[in-house]
Amino acid sequence: MPNRLKTACAYFGCPELCEPGQRYCDKHKRQYESVYNKIRGSAASRGYNKRWQKIRAMVLADEPLCRECAKHGIVKAATDVHHIDGNVANMDRSNLEPLCHECHSRKTAAENGRWG
Numbered sequence: 001m002p003n004r005l006k007t008a009c010a011y012f013g014c015p016e017l018c019e020p021g022q023r024y025c026d027k028h029k030r031q032y033e034s035v036y037n038k039i040r041g042s043a044a045s046r047g048y049n050k051r052w053q054k055i056r057a058m059v060l061a062d063e064p065l066c067r068e069c070a071k072h073g074i075v076k077a078a079t080d081v082h083h084i085d086g087n088v089a090n091m092d093r094s095n096l097e098p099l100c101h102e103c104h105s106r107k108t109a110a111e112n113g114r115w116g
């Protein structure tokens with residue numbers, strides 16, 4: 001049987017360990033998802049920017065490191081949140097990935113077919 005390491009729950013101050021690949025223990029995973037869905041669902045009535053700022057902060061709290069850098073073995077803090085499908089209205093958690101500013105600029109430039 002492979003030796004799979006359990007990691008600590010990402011919730012600040014939580015002593016629980018979670019299964020490999022998970023960021024939160026069961027309790028905090030449910031808590032995170034319910035808060036996330038609540039913000040995401042509070043849609044139309046509130047302004048887009050306000051909601052996006054909260055969503056963005058939650059994604060960065062959940063995944064603080066740049067996902068693109070991590071692919072190359074680099075540990076770098078993420079500062080931006082990228083919409084994977086390019087649709088800014090799609091705030092599904094699975095459509096959002098944390099990136100550092102450099103990776104975000106590079107990706108956005110590549111997707112727009114030009115720099116900037």
Ligand SMILES: [Zn+2]
Nearest residue numbers: 009014025028
């Ligand atoms: Zn926890």
Ligand SMILES: [Zn+2]
Nearest residue numbers: 066069100103
């Ligand atoms: Zn990066």
